[in-house]
Every structure is written in structure tokens, then in C-alpha cells.
Amino acid sequence: MQLKIDKPDDIIIEWISYNQFNNIEEKITKECSAIWKDGPLNYNKIKNNYIRNKQNTKITLKLYNVTKKFLNVVIEDLNRYCGKIFGISQNPYTKDYNMILQEDYNEICNKCGKYDIDTDCNWCKRCQKNYLKKIFINWTSGNEKIDNYIRKRRNIDSISDRIFEFIPYHQFDDIKEINKNNLYSAIWKNGPLSCHNNKWARESNKKVYLRLHYLQNTNKFLNKISKNDLSIYGISQNQNTKYCIIVSQYINLYCEKCGKEYANYANKIDEWCIYCQVNDLKLDFANWTSGDENIDNLIQKMQLKVKSKSDKLFEWIPYNQFNNIKKINDDNFAKIYSAIWKNDLYYYKYLYEKEQIRRVESRVVLKYSQNITFKKYSPSIYGISQDPITEDYIIVSENKYCEKCDKEYTITNENWCKPCQINDLRENFTNWTSGNIKIDNLIQVVQLNISHPRDIIFEWIPYNHFSNIEEIDRGGFATIYLATWKDGPLSYYGRDTKYVRDKKKIILKQLDDSQNITTEFLNEVKKYSIKKYKEILAIYGISQNPDTKNYIMVLDYAEGGNLYNLVNKHYKKFDWTYNIEALTSIITGLKEIHDNQMVHRDLHT
Structure with missing residues (x-):
């Protein structure tokens, strides 16, 4: 099994000594939860080796009694739970073997022991149905057909399903007529049932709609209730008038002042008539x-x-x-x-x-x-x-006029004046220096090329402005670090017509043996765009490591990492739709690079 690995994220299946397990507790028959002290092996790209960096990992021990068919069962489970198995162990006292699996390896309920659970929220459909049967044991609408209909609608399949129920009419307060089409609003005192953190509770004093129907034919009335309408909470009945009532979610369809339906969807959201x-x-x-x-x-x-x-x-x-x-x-x-x-x-x-x-x-x-x-x-x-x-x-x-120069804003809706911003940058040239005239000239030229408020203000960034510096990758000519830029880049805030800063997670790309800056390097930096593109990493400026004297390119941080790591980590989620979207983004990025004559010498997977 170990020799079948082909990706760095593959789990290394191993023999694990039984004394590695603490807090062993039986969950269901032949299954225990436990803590694995050392934890599994994980590949570290920087060290180019496997390490154990997840100590005290929660796992599941699956017990196997030694019988003639023992190995057949183990082999079946190895295939069945592939990708979720850490290894095999043996209880030194009972001599029974155990398979060590991820804590949530299977869709099994700890309470009833059945395979009927949603692992994303640890929600067991079987247990929840049994609970609902208990709390709805004593009720009736007084109409057998309606009772049977409600029981069928209460057959939930997921935690998000709405609980359909019969609601006694006395549960409604503050009943108000909305229009002449038998539509009313009301406050449901107890409110609907909903499940949060595996616990059922009612949302008390919930505002609802009441739609009245005169009950002449039960089948016709029930047919009016759409099975696909998830806004319906249930059915009620006014015992005096005998009107049956569909109780549904209040979603701002009608103006409470005039009773007319809101003109469009936006008006419904705003409750604006x-x-x-x-x-x-x-x-x-x-x-x-x-x-x-x-x-x-x-x-x-x-x-x-x-x-x-x-x-x-x-x-x-x-x-x-x-x-x-x-x-x-x-x-x-x-x-x-x-x-x-x-x-x-x-x-x-x-x-x-x-x-x-x-x-x-x-x-x-x-x-x-x-x-x-x-x-x-x-x-x-x-x-x-x-x-x-x-x-x-x-x-x-x-x-639409600049307060400083009285000229019309370059970008009116952003309150941004290009001549004034260029002038401010020029006046600020004397307030900073990299110590290298070539780099200073480069930064000044790039700064004066801005043409939009969202353009990046390329700058010299002192190394002491970075914190939490951590090496994450090493290549043939550069070392990559993750860091926090304490001040953060300049961003234009149109409402106050000024640039502001906020701390930001960034990437430091330190170029090896770059103490003596070359014209080739400066020309390469010039070709990076100060425009912000969704598909291309932004470059914020240049810095220098005071110890090595190597120069550093300060780049935007991509949350998902590079394409290689992304595919390895999430390969199970990749389908044709995602593949096409990813390729479209790559093509768009390459087009922007070539259209703007930018370089991409480090582009690879």
C-alpha cells in the first residue's frame, strides 16, 4: 500500500503501535474513538521529507476479530475507505487487529449506529425522524386527509428541510388584513421548528402570512399547496369560520400600508412601495x-x-x-x-x-x-x-470638480484627479530613498504612470515594515516568503479623496545573488503591470533584506497557492466545470500578460 502513493498529499499507510493511542472510548460495536499521540506522516515541501506535525490526532479504531475471513474483510475495507486510512494496529491483550481511520471516515451515527448521517453537519436523519415522531405524538387537525398529508410532508431528508405541521389557530396574534384576497399577516407565538447544532428549537414570535381558503373540498385545498414551495410552514384552521389556512414565510410581498404588491424584487427587499x-x-x-x-x-x-x-x-x-x-x-x-x-x-x-x-x-x-x-x-x-x-x-x-485645482476629476465617480495625485507623488520623492539611484528612478517612473485610482502605487518598502516572515518555497533563483505588511499598500478612498493604508498578507520574492542590481532585473520589474487584474498577481514594490542585501519583489498573496499545490490538495473536487473555469482564468491571465507585454519567466506548474 505504501508503494502505491503518487502524490505528496497521499496518506502513508503504516503499522502503528497500539501504545500510541490514548483516550480509547467505544462509540458503537467494534468501533472506538481515540487520540493518536504522534499523528500521521505529512510531506513537507521545504524540508523535502515526511514529518509528523499533527500530534494528538483524533482517529477511529475499527476492530477486526481474527477469523478465517479476517483478511478478506480487511482488504475490502482498505478499498472501501481508500484515502481515509492511516494504518493497522493490534491490541496486545486481545490480539484483535484494528484499522486506524480518520475520525469522520464514515457516514455513521454515534447515537444509533446506523449509516444515515450527513457528515458535513453530523446530522442523522434516522435519529431526527424518531425525535420528531415523539414531539408530534398528540396532535390532529380534525381532518384525517389533512393529518395524513402533514405526516407525509414531515418526511425530512436534510437538516435544512422545513418542518411542516398543523398549527392551532390560537397560536396567532396581531392578525392584520393585507388585501381583499384573503391574505393576512400575523405573529406566530411559538414559531417554526429549526435545527441548529443538532438541537431543535422554535423561533418564537415569527411574522408569517396567512392565506385563507374556504374548506369545501379537502382534496382541492391540498392540491393548492405546492410540494416545492419551501416557504410554507404548515396548515391551520379557524374553528369559528371553518376557513383552512396556509401558513407561510413572511417575505415582504405586499405593502402593509396600501395592501398592494411591491412593484419589483428590489422593492420587496427594501419594503418600499x-x-x-x-x-x-x-x-x-x-x-x-x-x-x-x-x-x-x-x-x-x-x-x-x-x-x-x-x-x-x-x-x-x-x-x-x-x-x-x-x-x-x-x-x-x-x-x-x-x-x-x-x-x-x-x-x-x-x-x-x-x-x-x-x-x-x-x-x-x-x-x-x-x-x-x-x-x-x-x-x-x-x-x-x-x-x-x-x-x-x-x-x-x-x-465633479477637484477641490485642489478646480479642474474636472479624471475619474468623476471616484473623485480622483490625476494631475493632483501625480503632483503629490512628485513632492513625496524627497521623503524616501532605497539607497540605489537606479531603483529610485525606476520607482518614480512607475509611480508617475498611474492613470486610475485603483492603480497600484508602486513603492520602496523598508524591510522592517514586514512581520511574521515565514519561508514557504525555494526555487532555482529565488526564495519565497509569506509575510504581513504592517502598513499595507496605498488604496484610494474616493469618499474622502485620499489614499489610506491597511495591513495586508503578502509574498516576498527574494532574488538570490541580487546584491548588485542589474539593468535586466530593472527592465523586468518595469514590465509588471501596476493595474489590478483578477487573474494576475499584483506587484506592490521593492524591498531589500538588510542581512543578505538581496533585493525583494513584494507581491500580492494568492490564498490558494500555486496551481500544483491547489490540484494536489483539492483534486477530488475537480470536475469538468471547474476545469473549464480554471482554464478560462489562465487563458484570460495570459492574454492580459501578452497584451500588456508583461513577462512571465516563472510561469510553470
Whole structure:
């Protein structure tokens, strides 16, 4: 069995002395749990050898009585549990042999001893069914057909299955009619059963839907209950009216104020009713005016185009709401100013809500206009105002101008100004040095090539900025380390228009014998992209080991490691779908590399 291994992650099956086991406890007949003191052999790539680094491993001992068919049974189990076997041992007192297996080697329940368990959550279907039979022993709907239907629906297969049950009508409080189609909302006092950590418990005071049906034909009523509808908790009945009731999950289908169904899926999630919002906006028309009927009509028309909770509300904005007004542009077409919209008014976010909230102060653009028209709704325009001195009307829109230079942002939706960022980087050149003029020049050139806020700010990173440095691989010309960059790379935060840092796990690729930096190395670094691609590792900068004087490339950390290790570790999960996805990502990455004339001299599996 040992000579059949062909991958470093394969388990080495071995003879294990019985005195290696502690805490031996019987689980079921002929099976015991135990602790293996030394633990199994594992291949260490760095040391190029097998080591034992998982001491006190939990295992299962499977007992074999010595009979004529003993070896046949062992051989069958060796094939059956391949990949889960650590080895074989012998009890020195009983002379019985034991197979040593992984703790969760089989789908077997410790309680009932049957092979009916979900190993992912240690959930036994047989035990859970027996438990449900006990707790549902004394109940009836009063209708034999309904009782039989409920028993069949309660035949669970997994821990996520919903428990279908008969729910006495007195369990419901706060019953409210939602619409005229016999739909009500209610609070189920006890609530539905659910299983967490192998324990059943009820979610008390659960809000539910009640759908009423007049019971004339039991079969027709039961046919209306979809077997595939997982939102249904069960059946109830009002003993006074004799209405049968389907009890289901409350999923925000209807507005509780007007009873109408929400317009779309997003509105259901937000519990936002377009009908109520439009109605409330109409009622609010009387509470404001621009003083010009045409402007009022335009604003009202724009407000009624609202479609979702996230839409900005187009409005009339009093001029005294603006502070720090500063001229940006004044030409023959329009006067443009920047300003701070104080937004210090309290308002109803949704006009039918009980409490008002305060707006958030924001920077805006004021564009003077003689002729204001809007053909369609634009989320970038907040509304209209009027200069009280010139009486010119003003279009108020989201800010798109840099606070430093008053020029339009290079990337408007990120509040990012390329000229200002380039200037900031230039001014910072005097605050750092690698000690090598060639490297300093390289870093400066790469930094000045940024064109987007998500571009990497390539930098010189002092070696003492790294912690938890651990060697993980060694190649022909470089040594690879895993480390934590204490400060982390610069990332642009558009809301505050500044770069921030946060610690990050990274890879240090130390180039052997690189004390004297070469032009070839510098040219190679230049070809790495400062763009962020999903399929290509990012490079953050250069550092130097103060002891060896070798230079280091600081790279992004790939959680899954290299392709070789990934395949070895998860080969059982690879199917054709995953293979195609992986190959697509590799091809995309190679295309980006070649399109950008980048190098990949260390690309291999």
C-alpha cells in the first residue's frame, strides 16, 4: 500500500503501535474513538521529507476479530475507505487487529449506529425522524386527509428541510388584513421548528402570512399547496369560520400600508412601495414652492419619475442652503460654482414614516442656466435653486470638480484627479530613498504612470515594515516568503479623496545573488503591470533584506497557492466545470500578460 502513493498529499499507510493511542472510548460495536499521540506522516515541501506535525490526532479504531475471513474483510475495507486510512494496529491483550481511520471516515451515527448521517453537519436523519415522531405524538387537525398529508410532508431528508405541521389557530396574534384576497399577516407565538447544532428549537414570535381558503373540498385545498414551495410552514384552521389556512414565510410581498404588491424584487427587499411614495409626494406638493408655476410643475414631474428606494429625490433647494460658494468657470455658455450643500434640514426619508432624519452635508456643483429643461431623470442632478440677487435659476448636481485645482476629476465617480495625485507623488520623492539611484528612478517612473485610482502605487518598502516572515518555497533563483505588511499598500478612498493604508498578507520574492542590481532585473520589474487584474498577481514594490542585501519583489498573496499545490490538495473536487473555469482564468491571465507585454519567466506548474 505504501508503494502505491503518487502524490505528496497521499496518506502513508503504516503499522502503528497500539501504545500510541490514548483516550480509547467505544462509540458503537467494534468501533472506538481515540487520540493518536504522534499523528500521521505529512510531506513537507521545504524540508523535502515526511514529518509528523499533527500530534494528538483524533482517529477511529475499527476492530477486526481474527477469523478465517479476517483478511478478506480487511482488504475490502482498505478499498472501501481508500484515502481515509492511516494504518493497522493490534491490541496486545486481545490480539484483535484494528484499522486506524480518520475520525469522520464514515457516514455513521454515534447515537444509533446506523449509516444515515450527513457528515458535513453530523446530522442523522434516522435519529431526527424518531425525535420528531415523539414531539408530534398528540396532535390532529380534525381532518384525517389533512393529518395524513402533514405526516407525509414531515418526511425530512436534510437538516435544512422545513418542518411542516398543523398549527392551532390560537397560536396567532396581531392578525392584520393585507388585501381583499384573503391574505393576512400575523405573529406566530411559538414559531417554526429549526435545527441548529443538532438541537431543535422554535423561533418564537415569527411574522408569517396567512392565506385563507374556504374548506369545501379537502382534496382541492391540498392540491393548492405546492410540494416545492419551501416557504410554507404548515396548515391551520379557524374553528369559528371553518376557513383552512396556509401558513407561510413572511417575505415582504405586499405593502402593509396600501395592501398592494411591491412593484419589483428590489422593492420587496427594501419594503418600499412606489404607490405610497408617489401618493405621499403628491400630498407634499402643497408644502413647498419655487415661486414659479412652470418650475414647480417641472420639479413635480421629475419627482414622480421615482422608481426605487435608491433614486435621488429631485427637489427645490433654497439658495440659503449653500455655503462656501466658489467660482470654477465663467464663460459664454454658463457660470459654474462649487458649494457645500449644508443639508441641515430635517425631513422624512419616506413621507409616511414617523421620524424625521437629518441630511448629510455634501459638496455640489451649481450651474447657472437661463433655460431649464429635463427630458429624463438623472441620478447626478439633485434639483433646482435660484440666485436671489441675479434671479438666475441654478441646476444643482453632484460634484465633479477637484477641490485642489478646480479642474474636472479624471475619474468623476471616484473623485480622483490625476494631475493632483501625480503632483503629490512628485513632492513625496524627497521623503524616501532605497539607497540605489537606479531603483529610485525606476520607482518614480512607475509611480508617475498611474492613470486610475485603483492603480497600484508602486513603492520602496523598508524591510522592517514586514512581520511574521515565514519561508514557504525555494526555487532555482529565488526564495519565497509569506509575510504581513504592517502598513499595507496605498488604496484610494474616493469618499474622502485620499489614499489610506491597511495591513495586508503578502509574498516576498527574494532574488538570490541580487546584491548588485542589474539593468535586466530593472527592465523586468518595469514590465509588471501596476493595474489590478483578477487573474494576475499584483506587484506592490521593492524591498531589500538588510542581512543578505538581496533585493525583494513584494507581491500580492494568492490564498490558494500555486496551481500544483491547489490540484494536489483539492483534486477530488475537480470536475469538468471547474476545469473549464480554471482554464478560462489562465487563458484570460495570459492574454492580459501578452497584451500588456508583461513577462512571465516563472510561469510553470
